[in-house]
Amino acid sequence: xxxxxxxxxxxxxxxxxxxxxxxxxxxxxxxxxxxxxxxxxxxxxxxxxxxxxxxxxxxxxxxxxxxxxxxxxxxxxxxxxxxxxxxxxxxxxxxxxxxxxxxxxxxxxxxxx
Amino acid sequence: xxxxxxxxxxxxxxxxxxxxxxxxxxxxxxxxxxxxxxxxxxxxxxxxxxxxxxxxxxxxxxxxxxxxxxxxxxxxxxxxxxxxxxxxxxxxxxxxxxxxxxxxxxxxxxxxxx
Numbered sequence: 380x381x382x383x384x385x386x387x388x389x390x391x392x393x394x395x396x397x398x399x400x401x402x403x404x405x406x407x408x409x410x411x412x413x414x415x416x417x418x419x420x421x422x423x424x425x426x427x428x429x430x431x432x433x434x435x436x437x438x439x440x441x442x443x444x445x446x447x448x449x450x451x452x453x454x455x456x457x458x459x460x461x462x463x464x465x466x467x468x469x470x471x472x473x474x475x476x477x478x479x480x481x482x483x484x485x486x487x488x489x490x491x492x
Numbered sequence: 493x494x495x496x497x498x499x500x501x502x503x504x505x506x507x508x509x510x511x512x513x514x515x516x517x518x519x520x521x522x523x524x525x526x527x528x529x530x531x532x533x534x535x536x537x538x539x540x541x542x543x544x545x546x547x548x549x550x551x552x553x554x555x556x557x558x559x560x561x562x563x564x565x566x567x568x569x570x571x572x573x574x575x576x577x578x579x580x581x582x583x584x585x586x587x588x589x590x591x592x593x594x595x596x597x598x599x600x601x602x603x604x605x606x
Contacts (some may be wrong), residue, residue: 411592421584422498423596430592468536472590480590484535 381406381476385469386481392459392490400454400467400486402443408475411447412452413438417485423468426454459490470477494519498583498598505605511556511570513601515583518564523585525566526595527558530580542566578605 386401402409411430415423427436432447441456452469469483498515505511517523527539538551540558548558555574566583580602584595590591 392590411590411594412592415594415597419598420602422600423584423595424597425594428592428594470590470594472592472594474591480586482536 381410381471381473381481383469383471383481383483385467386400387484387486389489390452391409392488394461394492395489398454398456398459398463400488402454402469402471403482403484404450404452404469404481405470406449406450406471406473406475408473410471411475412443413470413472414441414443414452414454415470417466417468419465426435426467432475437488442446459488461490462490464488494585494596496583496585496598497537498601499550500601501599502602503604504571505573505603507605508572511568511573511603513568513581515566515568515581515598516564517585520585520587522563523587524589525560526584526586527566527568528582528584530582530600532579540568547569553594570588573604573605578603 383407412472413428414426416426417423427438429436429445436443443452443454466485466487468485471481495518524543525562526541528536530536542548542560556570582600583598586595
């Protein structure tokens, strides 16, 4: 069945460091891929998405490229800020499974000044 | 534009007491609605989803229940809370499944059962 695997956290970085959070997926069809962010005490917000292979989603300095050949959707940011401290969830939806949504387990990021 | 409202934001309830959490969506019709739970330090667990009024699918057997009395209203209930019901409850909506737009989440309810 479909699934999403995220790198385990927590991740702690210094301000202005480079961020990569790995996400790989398993899907029977051609899924759409998403990154959500959850700031402390809040709900989840859509950060970026990509709906087909080689698409690059970007928002707020974050980027992720839909790599079909490696079944990956890694999240990257060149220079993190303290305000980026949050939990990040990778997710997919697959038309072949009735557009169900599959979430990764989340990766907690803490950025220290 | 569409908005989703969830309340209360925080709730402290004694063991054995009832629960009612409410979620409403504005600006759309016939949304798919979802209840998720996030236990402390853990991922998201889908509890219930609904594709229409009165239609509820349960993903996890437990002492919680859900109802959809109106098109854009989704309620999570319990007759008697357990300590293990503590967590962060999130409501979400989508148009016809996650598709290419994913889900839109409410701001969540922090439930502490004491």
